[in-house]
Amino acid sequence: MLIVFGFTDSTHDKAIYVATNGNDQNDGTKSKPFRTLKKAVSEARAGTIVYIKEGTYKEKLIVRHSGTKLKPITFKAYNQDKVVLSGDDVKNVEGDTSLVSIDNKNYITISGLIIQELTTNLTNETVIGMYVTGSSSHIRLENNVVRKIETHAEDGNAHGIAIYGTGPMKDVHIINNTIEDLKLGWSESLVLNGNVDGFTIENNIVRRNDNIGIDLIGFEGISNDPKADYVRNGIVKNNEVYEISSYGNPAYGEEYNAGGVYVDGGKNITIDKNTIYNCDIGIEATSEHAKQYADNIQITDNIVYNNHYTGISIGGYDENRGGTINSSITKNIIYRNDTKGLAGGQLLLQHDIKNNVIERNILTAGPSRIFIANFFTTNQDNVLSRNVFHKEKGKTGLWVWKEEEFTSFQEFKRASTSDSQSSYLDPMFENETTYDFTLKKESPAKSIIE
Incomplete structure (x- = not known):
């Protein structure tokens, strides 16, 4: 990008520079940069790009002004410099504390920053790496690293990235970020909650966190409009999520409850082509609130393996929860989950599920040997069709x-009215030991699932 006299391309007509050796009395040009983010933020109006030069900034980035559709505001690491926003010097205070804050602002991009080391010992303080709230819309968070955001309170809360739509929020894009090494208490690594209509979560790495990886939530009273209090109309695609577990988190103790990707009361959401492994639950879609639902959730083409409790779960975990309706689980590889022997199997079908389609998946049993675990009688009008259950030499399935338990595949098909095209056979993966689940040319599963 060519910069001439502090001006830039057609979407940004002004450039501001910040450097650790700058001075806020300077004019903010490349040769005379500002010293603080606070000064740059105060000067950054619509059409401004703020270039942050290499170094550690022990201050918050609180966005003060909105951009416009034609003139957004961008805060970006200069020339891919290593730019760290550190919470080392941030004192514990009750309420929400975040290193990057966007509240009721529009057309904002945050790009290429490392956001780290924000901790609290207070139960009543929630620490957050990047926090977007109010009616903020047209927000893009890209190429950032969020790490070591931690609550040390026994009953505490922390988030890596939190998008809270208290007012109407739309057009949120979270792309190519790494969110890692978080201590979250009751909260989540990356969460969208409340009145959020239209979003993309794509190409992120979410790893080594002690609660939920990616969470899309409704019906928690976040939105000012109760009728719009749920996340909807978005896609979660091409993310890699691993080592997400609540085991050892003081809020959960020795429970394996954390989902890699979790829809809790969302609607019209696609979960596509993600790779999720070594979590407690791979993918879960339901609602924790009675008589509310995860509705029209499309779970497709994901690779879900080696998770502790189950691979994919729908429905409420008890009869006081909501459920899952009008959704589909299609063309997923669900491989050797339930590694802790917790009877979640590969596919966990729980309370209040109806009008869902489960088709063309390949399921390989884990140590518990359970393919499908359905310990509730409240499932209605669900269709199982053209699934492949991996038959392994010398190993039985359940x-x-x-x-009711079945060790006979034929008896299970009769009980579940599963389509006659579902099969119990060896799908012939290319190389299971390296988790290459490509089907060999001669695979008999191809004609079933394709």
Whole structure:
């Protein structure tokens, strides 16, 4: 990008520079940069790009002004410099504390920053790496690293990235970020909650965190408009999520409850082509609130393996929760989950699920040998079709349907009215030991699932 006299391309007509050796009495040019983010933020109006030069900035970035559709505001690491926003010097105070804050602002991009080392010992303080709230829209968070955001309170909360739509929020893009090494208490690594309509979460790495990886939430009273209090109309695609577990988190103790990707009351959401492994639950879609639902959730083409409790779960975990409706689980590889032997199997079908389609998946049993675990009788009008259950030499399979166990695949099909095209055979993966789940040319599964 060519910069001439502090001006830039057609979307940004002004450039501001910040450097650790700058001075806020300077004019903010490349040769005379500002010293603080606070000064740059105060000067950054619509059409400004703020270039942050290499170094550690022990201050918050609180966005003060909105951009416009034609003239957004961008805060960006200069020339891919290593730019660190550190919370080392931030004191514990009750309420929400974040290193990057966007509140009721529009057309904002944050790009290429490392956001780290914000901690609290207070139960009533929630620490957050990047926080977007109010009616903020047209927000883009890209190429950032968020790490070591930690609550040390026994009953505390922390987030890596939190998008809270208290007012109407739309057009949120979270792309190519790394969110890692977080201590979250009751909260989540990357969360969208409340009145959020239209979003993309794509190409992120979420790893080594002690609660939920990616969470899309509704019906928690976040939105000012109760009728719009749920996340909707978005896609979660091409993310890699691993080592997400609540085990050892003081809020959960010795429970394996954390989902890699979790839809809790969202609607019209696609979860596509993600790779999720070594979590407690790979993918989960339901609602924790009775008589509310995860609705029209499309779970497709994901690779879900080696998770502790189950691979993919739908429905409420008890009869006081909501459920999952009008959704589909299609063309996923669900491989050797339930590694802790917790009876979640590969596919966990729980309370209040109806009008869902489960088709063309390949399921390989884990140590518990359970393919499908359905310990509730409240499932209605769900269709199982053209799934492949991996038959392994010398190993038997187990299916649980409406509380009844089946060791015979044919008896399970009759009980579940599963389509006659579902099969119990070896799908012939290219190389299971390296988790290459490409099907060999001669695979008999191809004609079933394609």
